[in-house]
Amino acid sequence: MKNIQESLISALQHSLKEFYPEGAQGPGIILDFPTDPRFGELSTNVALQISKSTKLPPRDIAAKIVEALNKALGDSEAAGYIREIKIEGAGFINFYLQEKFFYEELRDIVARKEKALAVNLGHNRPTLIEFVSANPTGSLSVAHARQAAVGDSLANILAFIGFKVKREYYLNDEGNQINILGDSVRLRMQELSGESLEFPENYYQGDYIYDIAKVAQKRKIRKEDLGDFAANYILDIIKKELVAFGVKFDYWSSQKKLRQSGKIEKALEDLKKRGFIYEQEGAVWFKSTGFGDDKDRVVIKSDKSYTYLAPDIAYHREKYRRGFDWLINLWGPDHHGYIKRLEASVEALGHPKESLAVIIVQLATIFREGKPVQMSTRRGEYITLQEVLDEVGRDASRFFFMMRRTSSHLDFDLDVAKKQTSENPVYYVQYAHARISSILRSGKIRVNKGEDLSVLKEKEELSLIKKLWHFEATLNICLTTTDPYMLTVYLQELAESFHKFYDLHRVLGDNDALTRARLSLIEATRIVLATGLKLLGVSAPEKM
């Protein structure tokens, strides 16, 4: 049956009524997967939660809840899958499911393939996820690489569970940085034609500037167009790097076009109408303190030019106007101080705070031979996405970038990522997939939908099926945390569960019925592994 958790939660809510007089809000019910199989397949601590407010002993409460719960469940479908409900420990209510529940889950996966794994949690909610958005002034760095891996995988996951997701790259294609870029190219061109000059320290130092200068010279680009020319040149490089990393954007949004369209003025007018704009000391300010910011922010400087915030307010206003009602932004940690003012602007424009999720992607420190690699963008000394790709490949690099929570620092050891050994988690997972593929290739028996799966009685078989069942819940965690990280953990656990089964039990044996059932089991495992890896942008090889 689909989603026994939902049925149990609603039955539980019903059973809690006697503890909450009309109108009172009970606690949110959480159904956990207990860490220890000794405590059943599902568990809730709701009785312990209630005992806080009622001062009654938790086990007494639990007993009453279970009594009401049995009535509420009656002879419902869910009740047919429950073997036992026990009160254990301090007052946990533990659910022990019938084995047929798992056999049906397994059958469902084999019969419907990855379709059985997709659930519609998103209800087609139009969602825009903006990430990378690096200035087109140089190749993408490892920092962008992590953002690309996380953003793309999160988008995959959200799309898989029913959100209408689009990927967007916001292009800072004008302003100071582009001017400096153009000037950097101009100076290098002068150098190339034999002039000796001093190259400012805050200009772009990388060798790629020479490459651009040479092309610009050949094409006789006008001096005033050098900035745009260089930005476009670099943007082409960035696009290629992203494609190589398996990331494709739906939209490339230009700040220049945004300004030219007059939408910045419109956004500021909108804010003004709503009463959140004022002038002081020759500058125009946004009253962001009205929404929890530490201080008000300048949007138009006293020299009449915009701060970075002004186009950004307009940009986000446009995102909503384009029909999106969930905006996810992935930013580098250098932008974290910027979150509050953007949230403030979104609220000031009348959108709910929750409709904007800003996720800070912490930096990855690259290690080589056990030592951190120092980086400096300005000097052009940094590890690029391309270098990581060339060195360790797409699969390992994407997986590695997501092996820690996105909000946590990540140490990325190039030497480990390169290793094709058990030290390398991505190979551990892929190996499980390859192993299964190999058995399925050599097995001559064809599995059909009606196999009798109840011959799967071994401990390792049942725990593997349970692991498969947890896939959906894992995706749900990725949703609530807006972080694909948990999926990398899950896939490692699933692979482990499979390897343990494989080691103790033969799939292709003399017993035909058992062989068929086990083939179903490993085929389902293969489907879940392949689906999970695909969501992370990692390949699921049939041979390694």
Added chain:
RNA sequence: GCGCCUGUGGCCCAAUGGACAGGGCACCAGCCUCCGGAGCUGGGUGUGACAGUUCGAUUCUGUCCAGGCGCACCA
């Protein structure tokens, strides 16, 4: 000074407020006549410190200690 992230066995990391804190690496000892040994099994007096909230804290709060990053009318 302010903000964000992080302190878990020798090293790297898990644990949506739960029930004995789990893995990996390294180290030691085992497992291939058999579907892929890139695997599996066994071996461990560990949550930075001190308070607090709670029936219960690695998780929440406060103070302190240590490390990383960021703090513009830059983008």
